[in-house]
Amino acid sequence: MEIQSISNHGKRSSALDAIFHAKSIALVGASDQKGSVGYALIKNLLSTSYKGAVFPVNHRRSHVKGLKAYKSVLDIGNNIDLAIIATPAQTVSNILEECGQKGIRGIVIISAGFKEIGTKGKKLYEDIEKISKKYGMRIIGPNCLGFINPTLGLNASFATNETLKGNIAFISQSGALCTAILDWSIDQRVGFSHFVSIGSMLDVSFHDLIEYFGEDENTSSILIYMESLKDPKSFLAAAKKVSSKKPIIVLKAGKSVEGAKASLSHTGSLAGNIEVFEAAFQEVGVLQVHSISQLFDCAQALAMQPIPKGQRLGIITNAGGPGILATDHLITKGGKLAKLSNSSIDVLNKNLPSHWSHGNPIDVLGDAGTDRYAVALEACNQDDQIDAIIVIMTTQAISAPSDVANFLVSRKYKKPILACWMGEGNVKEAREILEKGRIPNYRFPEEVVEVFLKMNEYAENIKLLNQQQLTDKHNRYKKNYPAQAYIQELQDKGINQLNEEEAKKLLAFYDIPVPSGKVTKTKREAVDFAKEIGFPVVMKIASHDIAHKTDMGGVALQIKTEAEVNSTYEKILSSARKHYPQAKIDGIRIEQMISKKYELLIGGKRDPIFGPIVVFGHGGVLVEYFKDTKIGMPPLNQTSALQLINNTKFVKILNGYRGMPSVNLNLLAEILVRFSYLLIDLPQISEIDINPFVIDEHGGIALDAHIVISNDIKD
Numbered sequence: 001m002e003i004q005s006i007s008n009h010g011k012r013s014s015a016l017d018a019i020f021h022a023k024s025i026a027l028v029g030a031s032d033q034k035g036s037v038g039y040a041l042i043k044n045l046l047s048t049s050y051k052g053a054v055f056p057v058n059h060r061r062s063h064v065k066g067l068k069a070y071k072s073v074l075d076i077g078n079n080i081d082l083a084i085i086a087t088p089a090q091t092v093s094n095i096l097e098e099c100g101q102k103g104i105r106g107i108v109i110i111s112a113g114f115k116e117i118g119t120k121g122k123k124l125y126e127d128i129e130k131i132s133k134k135y136g137m138r139i140i141g142p143n144c145l146g147f148i149n150p151t152l153g154l155n156a157s158f159a160t161n162e163t164l165k166g167n168i169a170f171i172s173q174s175g176a177l178c179t180a181i182l183d184w185s186i187d188q189r190v191g192f193s194h195f196v197s198i199g200s201m202l203d204v205s206f207h208d209l210i211e212y213f214g215e216d217e218n219t220s221s222i223l224i225y226m227e228s229l230k231d232p233k234s235f236l237a238a239a240k241k242v243s244s245k246k247p248i249i250v251l252k253a254g255k256s257v258e259g260a261k262a263s264l265s266h267t268g269s270l271a272g273n274i275e276v277f278e279a280a281f282q283e284v285g286v287l288q289v290h291s292i293s294q295l296f297d298c299a300q301a302l303a304m305q306p307i308p309k310g311q312r313l314g315i316i317t318n319a320g321g322p323g324i325l326a327t328d329h330l331i332t333k334g335g336k337l338a339k340l341s342n343s344s345i346d347v348l349n350k351n352l353p354s355h356w357s358h359g360n361p362i363d364v365l366g367d368a369g370t371d372r373y374a375v376a377l378e379a380c381n382q383d384d385q386i387d388a389i390i391v392i393m394t395t396q397a398i399s400a401p402s403d404v405a406n407f408l409v410s411r412k413y414k415k416p417i418l419a420c421w422m423g424e425g426n427v428k429e430a431r432e433i434l435e436k437g438r439i440p441n442y443r444f445p446e447e448v449v450e451v452f453l454k455m456n457e458y459a460e461n462i463k464l465l466n467q468q469q470l471t472d473k474h475n476r477y478k479k480n481y482p483a484q485a486y487i488q489e490l491q492d493k494g495i496n497q498l499n500e501e502e503a504k505k506l507l508a509f510y511d512i513p514v515p516s517g518k519v520t521k522t523k524r525e526a527v528d529f530a531k532e533i534g535f536p537v538v539m540k541i542a543s544h545d546i547a548h549k550t551d552m553g554g555v556a557l558q559i560k561t562e563a564e565v566n567s568t569y570e571k572i573l574s575s576a577r578k579h580y581p582q583a584k585i586d587g588i589r590i591e592q593m594i595s596k597k598y599e600l601l602i603g604g605k606r607d608p609i610f611g612p613i614v615v616f617g618h619g620g621v622l623v624e625y626f627k628d629t630k631i632g633m634p635p636l637n638q639t640s641a642l643q644l645i646n647n648t649k650f651v652k653i654l655n656g657y658r659g660m661p662s663v664n665l666n667l668l669a670e671i672l673v674r675f676s677y678l679l680i681d682l683p684q685i686s687e688i689d690i691n692p693f694v695i696d697e698h699g700g701i702a703l704d705a706h707i708v709i710s711n712d713i714k715d
Contacts, residue, residue: 015138016204016212018106020149020194022082023052025156026073026104028095029086029111030056030064037086037110040158041146049153053078073102082106084146084156089113092142093127100135107132108156109141115200116143125202132203144199145175150192151218157197166191167220168299169213171206173198173227174253181292189435190296193218201230207238214242221247221299225292227254229277232610236284243285244462247302250288251295252277276607279631283640285465287458297442298454304438305416307459310387312338313452314380315361317392318368322422323361326390326445335453337361338386344379351375366396370407381413388416388455390448393430395423401430409437416455420448467639480681483509487682487709496709497544500589503705506682507690510674513701517591523569527562529590536560536593539568540704541576545583547706550621552579558593565590594701598654598663599692601629602672602702604679606686606710612679616672618650619692634676641669641676654695661697668700686710 027045031038038058042065045054055078056064059071070076073083073095083099085092089111099107114125125142132139140147146157150165161182168190172178175197182195194213198204206224213219222242229235239248252274281288289295313330315337317323327337340348340360348356352372357363362380364372373391380389391408393401401421408419419434419441421427434441442448483506490502498506504514516533519542520526530537541554549555553575556568569588576585601619606612614636617629632644645651645665656662671693679685687708694703 015105015136016208018081018104019108019138019140019204020147020154020212021152022106022154022156024055024078024080024082025052026055026057026070026076026080026083026099027086028057028073028083030058030069032061032064037158040160041084041086041110041156044155044157044159048155050155051152052081052154055080072098073104074098076102080104082108082156084108084110086110086158089121089124089142093124093131096128096131096137100131100137105137107137107139107141108144108146109139109199109202110144110146110158111141112143114142114202125200129202137203138208139203140196141199142202143175145178145197147197148192148195150195157195162186163195164189164191166193167218167303168192168223168296169194169196169209169216169219169221170223170225171196171198171209172225173201174225175199177225177292184292188296193220205230205234207231207234210235210238210242210248214238214246219246220303221249223295223299224248224250225295226250226252229609232280236280239281239286240284240465244465247299247458248286249295249298249302250281250286251290251292252281252288275631276610276613279613280610280633282461282464283633285458285461287454287461289454293447294450294454297440297447297451298458301416301418301440301451301455302458304440305418305455306414307462308388308416308452308456309459311336311456312385312387313449314338314340314383314386314389315392316364316373316376316380316389317361317394318364318366318373318396319392319394320357320361320363322392322394322420322445323357323363326392326420326449327361329446329449330453333449333453335449335456338383340379341383341385344383344385347379348375366394369400370403373404374407377408377411377413381415386415388418388452389413390418390420390445390452392420392445392448393422393427395426401427402433405430405433405437405439408439409433416452418442418448418452420445464640464643468637480509480677483678483681487684491684491709491711495544496711497547498707498709499542499544499586500540500705501542503688503707504702506678506707507702507705510678512671512674512678512690513699514705515592515594515701515703517589519587519589521587523566526569526588526590527565530559530565531562533590533592537565538591538593538703539565539572540589540591541572542586542589543576543580543583544586546576546580549704552576591703594694594703596694596696596698596700597660598650598695600650600668600695600700602675602690602693603629604675604685604688606683612676612683612685614644614672614676614679616644617648623691632672632676634679636669636673636676638666638669638673641672642666644672645669663695663697664699668695671700682709684709684711 029038030042033039055076056067056069058069061069063069083104085095092111114121148155148157148163150163159179159182178197213222315323315326362376364376380386419439421430431441501519507514518529536558539556541549599620601617601623603615612634614632615629618626628649630647654663689706690702692703
């Protein structure tokens with residue numbers, strides 16, 4: 001898988017240059033003892049084509065691998081760019097101090113035994129962190145495999161695998177995964193511009209490497225295996241800067257919901273760990289994949305082929321079964337099968353046997369040779385209703401896989417072309433032809449369709465990113481000081497769960513519509529207020545201690561008479577005392593009865609990694625059953641808010657299903673924008689639900705709201 005570079009010139013960080021383009025290296029812990037990490041490191045440094053100077057450091061030996069060994073880096077007479085440290089954890093801080101005194105700017109700490117082992121290791125970690133800041137060093141690690149720069153022939157790792165030169169920068173938090181991928185890459189002929197195991201990320205983290213490799217002319221795409229994210233703001237800023245120039249593709253491990261705790265809001269239970277990561281990645285143009293094979297397949301396709309301009313896929317095959325499998329996978333995953341234009345049908349009818357499939361997938365039949373594939377390819381390439389083409393070939397008695405492959409690479413196409421040559425030995429030569437001709441090729445129909453869908457996802461992410469960058473999110477933003485003062489007032493009273501009246505007052509500060517209402521203390525007061533606003537009315541329990549009112553019979557709709565107000569008042573109070581005997585009851589809230597067609601959820605929570613997030617989707621009492629919600633990252637603007645709405649399935653209903661009136665999506669997007677500012681202004685909010693936010697063609701209004709605040713949450 002040879003991927004050519006995309007030229008991207010720019011200034012490199014000189015400190016990171018001292019690591020990745022080191023001209024002189026001190027290896028502290030170099031050893032002649034076979035089987036040791038120090039032996040593997042010195043062997044790798046000396047057995048490659050690296051032209052720089054290598055200085056072994058070992059206080060017990062005079063020579064290592066035939067080279068003079070030094071007791072300390074301070075004893076080396078030459079200037080040193082990079083020090084690699086592979087000694088026990090307790091020795092590292094002293095060695096690092098000497099490196100600082102020597103003026104060494106780049107450090108790789110291979111050693112383990114720091115934060116991962118507990119309190120003692122954490123202290124050692126903090127010690128080396130202080131020293132690194134004292135001398136302004138850049139450090140990769142600790143607890144890492146090291147790095148490889150194949151362009152320089154520099155293997156500064158203890159991986160024993162050969163590494164091919166290529167244009168992928170690979171970054172991994174797992175050293176063990178690195179060795180497995182290096183082994184796999186030889187068989188798959190995957191080459192790298194850089195290969196980095198970053199370990200515990202004491203200093204150099206994802207964002208540093210994204211920015212650095214974003215300016216590296218030998219790197220065409222950046223691939224990341226991520227387990228955790230230390231500095232999300234810096235990561236998102238770096239990714240946003242680089243992703244439109246070079247694909248950033250992430251395989252995120254740890255997809256389970258963090259700490260499956262009981263939540264006081266629907267939002268808290270719907271927004272899991274991986275969903276928030278997905279939203280954050282989409283926001284900055286990062287493509288998320290779900291397997292190692294996808295990681296490299298997508299890098300290959302995005303480097304070799306243009307980005308698709310749309311979702312409509314054309315499929316050419318010489319066998320019906322694989323074409324059906326490809327179609328099934330495409331539709332199941334939400335893709336679109338292109339409809340052939342009339343002109344394409346005419347061309348194919350004139351040039352293919354009469355019993356061709358007469359539609360897409362285009363089945364050119366089992367005895368097809370280069371001529372039939374040529375006709376189908378040209379028709380698809382000229383068809384404006386097709387955005388990308390998949391070519392499938394199965395080996396049959398009279399088929400010539402290599403001939404068709406040669407034809408495929410001999411032509412130029414204005415659309416992305418992906419190939420699926422099915423089989424092994426019979427198509428090996430054909431696959432090599434496709435590879436050299438820069439046509440990505442895969443073994444199975446589902447696999448090639450998945451890559452197309454991911455290419456499309458990347459295209460959509462970049463399109464959204466570019467649209468958002470055209471508008472300044474912060475120009476219109478001003479802090480809402482009255483809202484901040486009000487929530488501080490509630491905190492001063494010791495309130496951590498707002499009742500509905502308080503929650504709706506807070507929404508009103510952001511011009512989010514709420515119905516008229518009042519908390520009444522007696523049946524007489526309830527009747528009087530109901531008559532004042534007019535029947536029918538809604539009656540709800542009012543309490544700081546009751547989150548989900550509907551579940552315990554705390555909500556009554558369509559109350560039409562004074563008698564119903566009286567009887568319902570007692571009924572709601574009785575139910576509340578039964579289900580929540582310890583709850584403090586503030587009274588019964590009386591509101592206008594408002595009926596609109598559609599129920600939505602607008603929610604927010606404070607994510608432990610990314611901070612405030614917006615959750616939007618299908619609402620009502622069945623919100624957790626349908627689970628048709630999507631996540632957005634504040635601050636939203638009109639473009640990103642509309643994208644959030646359009647990402648839900650329910651948007652088809654909002655757009656006017658089967659002749660029903662459509663809602664004003666621009667107005668709904670504006671509500672989401674205001675809501676996102678609320679979350680930014682008020683970091684005290686840990687969870688918030690507006691459920692339901694009801695809407696129809698005449699507008700929308702928040703019928704219920706629930707807010708949880710915390711004194712522990714800061715900006």
